[in-house]
Amino acid sequence: MKLLLIAAFVGAAAGLLGALCGVGGGILMVPAFAGLLGLEHKQAVATSMAVIILTAIAATLNNARANNLIDWKIVATVGIASAVTAWFGSDLMRNLSNQTLSRIFGLLLVIFGTRMLWKG
Helix, strand or coil: HHHHHHHHHHHHHHHHHHHHHHHHHHHHHHHHHHCCCCHHHHHHHHHHHHHHHHHHHHHHHHHHHHCCCCCHHHHHHHHHHHHHHHHHHHHHHHHHHHHHHHHHHHHHHHHHHHHHHHHC
């Protein structure tokens, strides 16, 4: 029961973060799933990707209510390209160690976080 409460809190925070910042919530969910729920990094990533489907649908439906807020041409282009590479990326993820994946994830967070703080 305690794990489900933690999971619900992580989900609520990830949904809010995703809606406010345009991220899928994975930057919060992956570390929380690994650190708070005890999942291995690979399982945390795979679980986060599945949750992001629901988060993205909810936010997209709400954003679609605002006329012309979503650029559907960009959605189609980026969506197709990212879906294809995500398929192969998930194969690569399963072949890397949890430690390597954690380091890659952490490095990306530091790089992009520093860039966002520096450039405002």
